[in-house]
Amino acid sequence: MSEKENYLTIKNAGKHEIIIKRSKFIASLARTSSVEAANEFIAQTKKKYRDATHNTFAYTIGKNDDQVKASDNGEPSGTAGVPELKVLQLMKLKNVTVVVTRYFGGIKLGAGGLIRAYSNSVTQAVENIGVVKRVLQQELNFHVAYNRFDKINHYLKENKIFINNTNYGIDIKISVFIDEDKQESFKKKLINLLAGKVDFTKGEERYNEIPVADHNYHEK
Structure with a gap:
């Protein structure tokens, strides 16, 4: 995967708690673009839940899983950190760290x-x-x-093209963001819609975030 390829990640940092046979499991997740950031998040979470039975973790850094790590933190080998890492990889998530905290409830799970x-x-x-x-x-x-x-605005909205800015002057200046690989087809379409009367200038290049509506990640 090149540095310019699109990728999936979590929407934002957050946590979620489940109870299984009286044991409490708290999964805390954060975006982390470096090993240093991952380690810092792990340390902060361990400190927050210092009284827990276990603070297991996993992270994947880089768009090609360049740096990964998993820790069972005292649980039987291969039962915590590695399964957590496999979930992140199955979901194709990048630059994510997860710490799963467990408060033992008295019933062994095997x-x-x-x-x-x-x-x-x-x-x-x-x-x-x-x-x-x-x-x-x-x-x-x-x-x-x-x-x-009106014709151009309708086309942009119908095709869910992100309008960054619209300035009204002698004419209307429109700023949009287009996927890297769709620039040429977009230009051709607008030239056709405007009968050839359009000039384009490039602005910044950046990552924009599009919500993933379904959770069938393993199909992607």
């Missing part, structure tokens, strides 16, 4: 039960927080005459 508990804790937390697709887009600026604005 290896299989622990794997399911830690996996479900992460899955439910992600679904509760939400996922976004970070899409690399290019800003394009162009001018439209007032008598052609």
Whole structure:
């Protein structure tokens, strides 16, 4: 995966709690773009829940899972951190750290039960927080005459093109963000709509975030 490819990540930092056979599992998640940021989040969460039985964690950094790590923090080997990491990878999430805190409730779950508990804790937390697709887009600026604005505005809204800004002067200056790989087709469409009377200038290039409406991540 190149540095300019689009990717999925969590909508924002958050946490979610589940109870399984009287044990409390708290999954805390954050966006982390470096190992340092991941370690800082892990340390803060461990400090917050210092009285917990376990603070297990997993992280994946980089758009190609360049740096990953998982910790069972005292749980039987392979029953906590690795299942958590596998959930993040199955969901194709990038630059995310999760810490799953467990307060033991007195009933042992067994290896299989622990794997399911830690996996479900992460899955439910992600679904509760939400996922976004970070899409690399290019800003394009162009001018439209007032008598052609309604046609262009309708096209932009119908095709869910993000309008960054609209300035009204002698004519109307419109700023939109277009996916990197859709610039040329967009330009051709607008040239057709405006009968060839349009010039484009490029603005900034940035990642914009588009909510992922469904949770069938393994199909993506």
